[in-house]
Amino acid sequence: MVSYIVELLTAALCLILLVANLLLPKHKKKFALLTGIGLFTILIVSLFNGNHPQTFFGGAYIIDSFSIFFKQLFLVAAILTVLVSKDHIASKQGEFYALIVSALLGMMVMASSGELITLYMGLELMTISFCILIAYQGDEKSKEASLKYIILGAMSSAIFLYGLSLMYGVTQTTIIKEIAGVLRAGHFVPLEILGMIFLMAGFAFKIAIVPFHMWAPDIYEGAPTSITVFLAVASKTAALAVLLRLFMGGMSSISSYWVELVILLSVLTVILGNLIAIPQTNIKRMLAYSSIAQAGYFLLGVIANSNLGVAAILLYSLFYIFANMGAFGVAIAVYKATGSNEIKDYAYLARKSPFLAAVMLISLLSLAGMPPLAGFIGKFYLFLAIIEKGQLWLAFLSIGMSVVSAYYYLRVVKVMYFGEGPKKFESIPVSKSTKLALTVSMIALVVLGIYPNQLINMVLAVSKAFLP
Known part of the structure; x- marks a missing residue:
């Protein structure tokens, strides 16, 4: 079985939901059931897919027990979110569940990223999906929450991306394993510390660490509660997974x-x-x-x-x-x-x-x-x-x-x-x-x-x- 079958199935489920939303508008109440069954099937596949460490695309993507554990956590969180949101979201259910699966896919990419650009792509896929989901209720409070998340999310992404560019400028590589080798060789320059600070600030925004926490209360209050819980648990653990791989693995x-x-x-x-x-x-x-x-x-x-x-x-x-x-x-x-x-x-x-x-x-x-x-x-x-x-x-x-x-x-x-x-x-x-x-x-x-x-x-x- 292909080691990254979980990501392929998740992407396929997202596309199926989008196509079904166009072709089957009269059966929107079935989207929660379809999404739940799809996510549960993917979870079962991940449990029996093995956890032998493998790297792909020159070390840019890593499948190991660490990433598999977090992907299973994300799947559990997504399944529970679908269950509690079934009666909470009345309209546009097809897009709603497709966006949940899209955010889930971004988290999976983050957990397996062994390279800075891949990491950033997964982060942005998750963030953009949440920007839309937060405004899904359509009232003034949820729109305001979404706007705040977009503005602060863009700021944190810019800070994070600047940290990534500094780290690349110092080490001349975007592969985390190679970054670790360069730093271990003792090629120390002050820009490494500056890049590390910017990276930590970017993570602090995503995890809601003081003093980068200002977005959390308003957005948690304004977003649909089912999205609030998914944002609170899954996105936070995804950012933690990347933080562990980048700092403990690449900057130890x-x-x-x-x-x-x-x-x-x-x-x-x-x-x-x-x-x-x-x-x-x-x-x-x-x-x-x-x-x-x-x-x-x-x-x-x-x-x-x-x-x-x-x-x-x-x-x-x-x-x-x-x-x-x-x-x-x-x-x-x-x-x-x-x-x-x-x-x-x-x-x-x-x-x-x-x-x-x-x-x-x-x-x-x-x-x-x-x-x-x-x-x-x-x-x-x-x-x-x-x-x-x-x-x-x-x-x-x-x-x-x-x-x-x-x-x-x-x-x-x-x-x-x-x-x-x-x-x-x-x-x-x-x-x-x-x-x-x-x-x-x-x-x-x-x-x-x-x-x-x-x-x-x-x-x-x-x-x-x-x-x-």
Whole structure:
């Protein structure tokens, strides 16, 4: 079987959706089913496609266990997004799902990129798809969010591209493996550091790292909630995958420079993300600042610059997808029933829909890192990775801010179970597709938190293959 069959099938699915949208306008309600079946088939193919390392096009494209793991994460996120968006998007479904698959293809290209131009093409394919998806609701707020994403996305892409050009100018190659060889040979010039700073700034925009986080709250609030969750989990993990390959794989010899920069960014992100989340009254804005804080925790694995650090990022990426899918999936259902994203309107959700309240409870506690849920295991290994590197102060700071995050997560739980408004107990209907996505997310967070051993062994094996 062709090693990059997953990318070929994803591209084919995108084209099928576009053609079907033109030829079968009367069957638009079937697009969610067609997309879900197509993505699930691709996921199954990826599971049985093997993970023997291979390079193509002179090292520009890499198929290895690292890229395969992230592609499977993206596929899981896309499938769950399709399930929760089935009843949320009423019109132009063909284009909507085609754009989701297009963004997914861009993420896959990013995860396998072994060359700077290929990396940039994948990044732009993902970004342009999201620019359209964010405005899909068509109201003023979503249009404003899309415009902000376009402007800030263009700025970040320009910064990132300038960093790539500086790195090429210094090393005279765009192949990441060859860049590593040039830097390892000791050909040091100040432009390398400048290029590294610009590259990190570009990644910081995509991952929503302070001080490049300003786009996240407004865009998370204005975009359709199903796109918000896909943007929050899949695009962030795609950028992390590229960051790991470029910095740990290509710039490991100058790690003494970029590790200090990442420490500063991580500290700012963890502190500001958690503190600004506290006064938020809108659930999507609260989760946006929570997502910013979570990005700071991801950087702990980058700071470790070790096999354990990579494994911790892989582990936490999976848990992060399920936790955010659960939280945002509940937000979709509540908004559809109440027309509000205000936290106060979650009053007595436990009486209106015990299922939705339970999913939100499990998801928020997992994001807070409460045992025995999966989020605790992920954060434990991130903290362990930096402790292993002697960064005790950073570990204690991160643990302290995790305790702070429990406050604003539990505030939502308090509203759901004890209420802060009139006792109105009208039940909230949940569609079968949304219920399936939320059930899968909730079960994954519980089961993987209690029985994580096999998954831990798997990510450790992937990290060892990535950083031999």
